[in-house]
Amino acid sequence: MMASTHRWARVAWGAGLAFLLAAPFVGVYPVFLMTALCFAIFACAFNLLLGYTGLLSFGHAAFMGSAAYATGWLVRSAGWSPELGLLAGMLLAGALGLVVGLIAIRRQGIYFAMVTLAMAQMIYFVCLQVPFTGGEDGLQGVPRGNLFGLIPLASDLTLYYVVLAIFVAVFLAIIRIVHSPYGQVLKAIRENEPRAISLGYDVDRYKLLAFVLSTAIAGLAGALKTLVLGFATLSDVHWSLSGEVVLMTLLGGMGTFAGPVVGAVTIIGLQNFLADRVGSWVTVIIGVIFVVCVLAFRKGIVGELLAWQQRRHSR
């Protein structure tokens, strides 16, 4: 039985990847997919914190957005090449994450969430006031440049494969982190923190590292999005985006690998698809999905799929 699952897994895995590789040629709009992949990276980063460490951060957009602005400015006004800009954005988000984390980690549960929210609002305010961000107008006209100074990214097709490569790298990296001994400790902390403390683990250190990793990857997502779309705006740091990423993770399935990706693509796809057709009802639909997920679908799409698989096999 395991052998056949193994084969099935390989086939399905390959099919999924093949689809993503071929997508632009099948008629899928590459810019849409790139945006969805950026949000998928964001959701994966968030899931690392919520699904695998059990920490609900209510201000995660602040990290995505700050990196978006930083990279945007560096690439546009300081003339940096895109890969350095991405790296810088990621590091900035991680550094911010360190500062916020140091303040927030000491609190538990809802207090942790509230502190992250407070700090995120302050970051929002800074982004609003500081001249280089362009305030309400946003930071615009970010060129795509040449990757490593060699590969021009102006073409949507080229950039798509770069984004896809980064996405796959992040995805695999997160799998590695979760399966590493460090990841196991995180799981232990999520399951039963007092126990982990009693076993001698410096729980705060582990949580802080998870937080910084999560914010750094979120920053990567933001920086990448800036390159794809050519601008960074206040929507990237607004608390409603923080709420959206919670939904993406919840809908897709907390604590699974594919969950946040599924959730992100679904929500972005829905917003895109519905915006033209139903206008302001998009908010309502998102709200309904939230409510339905919380009441009846807590494992999310992928979680439910997994649970169903397990039930089938245990018969």
Add this chain to the structure above:
Amino acid sequence: MKLKKIAAASALACATLLGVAAPAQAQVSGDVIRIGIITDMSSVYADLDGQGGVEAIKMAIADAGGSVAGKKVEVLFADHQNKADVAAAKAREWFDTQGLDMLIGGTNSGTALAMSKVAAEKKKPFLVVGAASSALTNDQCTPYTVHYAYDTVALAKGTGNAVVKAGGKSWYFLTADYAFGAALQNDTSTVVKAAGGTIVGSVKVPLNASDFSSFLLQAQSSKAQILGLANAGGDTINSIKAANEFGVTKTMKLAGLLVFINDIHSLGLKTTQGMYLTDSWYWNKDAEARAWSRRFFEKMKRMPSSLQAADYSATLQYLAAVKATGSDDADKVLAQMKKTKINDIFAKGGYIRDDGRMVHDMYLMQVKTPAESTEPWDYYKVVEVFKGEAAWQTKADSKCALWK
């Protein structure tokens, strides 16, 4: 772990298929002229343009005959929710996958600037109707952007000059703390000082503040004659309301730097009477405008704002240019538009300058008292008309490389 991978792969494929369903139509318009409008349809500026703007465009298409140069004309619309990223992404998608021929930009300067860049990249005409920022024809001008209705310079020159002339020499600004508000304050200050007035002070108010009382108190204690409202939408409405409540209007006159007829309708004449404002058009300014506005009223049950009239005019002029050149090639049509005078319900003797600015008359108006108003929506009396170039940015001050 294996099960997770199955779930991962299959779910991933499913989700991406959903994405396929969305924007996968990659047909290019060969035989349809597509006009798109991206504006605020659901947020703070929805009444100014929004659905009414779409209706106005549809009216223009109908008036042009429904089809031009042998091709049917279609209109697309989308809500940018005042987000530059949504606007730019939608514009790009329409150009790439829907064969969009012409884009009309609705309210909000940030979105207009973003869309302007996309249109320049895709080399398609972009007619900005709703946004105010003069940067669109200044340091951020492009060969494809036409700024159609109004801008911050015109508002400043209009209201600023006129109010000082009418005796309002000392000013205090209540400014929405974002780029648009600051630009409006700057432009108006320059004009006021040049006209011999003084700026006593100003205060920056966070966008969408729920309470203006303390800022108004500061304004009042400055003892200035004029309170300049460098804000828009809900902020303007709230600050006017509060100014009345706190008796500020007894000692200062209000100068609304960006006010639309919908705002006046919302607040009522009692609260807004006597206020000066500058606008590009008024539904009751002449018989032609009135006739068209009645048609609009039938559909929308409210009188059109200047933006909605501009949407109509922009569409009409674009289609006329397409007819004249017999093609929807962007460069040809824009060239045609730039050499044709604009004469319709929106503007008489209007023309498009090299920097993309559509030059036309602007109107300084004052809000009527309830007694002076003879019918619903009869809110303004025209105090002064700024003819042609008088209202706009001059070549000397312009940084646009296309206009030298």
Add this chain to the structure above:
Amino acid sequence: MEFFGIPLQAFLGQLMLGLVNGSFYAMLSLGLAVIFGLLGIVNFAHGALYMIGAYVAYLSLEILGLNYWAALLLAPLAVGALGALIERTMLKHLYRIDPIYSLLLTFGLALIFEGVFRDQFGVSGQQYPVPEALQGATNLGFMVLPNYRAWVVVASLTICLGTWFVIEKTRLGATLRAGTENPSLVQAFGINVPLMVTLTYAGGAALAAIAGVLAAPVIQINPLMGSNLIIVVFAVVVIGGMGSILGSILTGVMLGLVEGLTKVFYPEASNIVVFVIMAIVLMVRPAGLFGKEK
């Protein structure tokens, strides 16, 4: 006479306004504090319920011709009923699991309410007139204070202190507090605890609605009025101490005063001064100023 560079008159004026806003903040955070303090639910729908309360007032005037005073009674009843419905059909199922879920549920509900009202009413906002009895203004010497704002102070503080008194000092309040702290034991005494929980949530919702009616004549009633304020209200409750009703009342008033002063000296920051205070308080006193560490 100057006071930190501004005339005393202006300074007093700002303090007065700060008091007005502060009492409003206290009123607004009251419902949230009650629900969290007694039920442990982070009610993200609080802003939406406040907005619905304001709309009940507006609609009852437009459609039924009921005046402000009737609305003050009708809105809390209507929204309270809605709250009871929410609790009975949805929240009830989430008590046994991680409190994060009730937070997320109420967040989703807030989106739904906001979206529906936005679709119906647009966002430009609706006007609601100041009731006749409270129109006009009084000259206090250092400023002109609209009578309605004075009423807001009086009404808010009365309701706030009244609620606090009922919950902390009366027998009903004691039963309430016991029932939510140890439901099974209190139930054993024959008291219908689930009903009490429902009524408590409904009560919090009703308080939000009253705040909405109080706000209606002051700011434009629009579907976004709740979401603009909800985060500030949360900050107030967190600073005050999430278990403490008196804490949020006092913090609300204090915040109003601090914000008022910030508006004079550094207005751009007036929006975030509450978050700065929250971050500092949480670092120094993690349970909030008056909270009890659980």
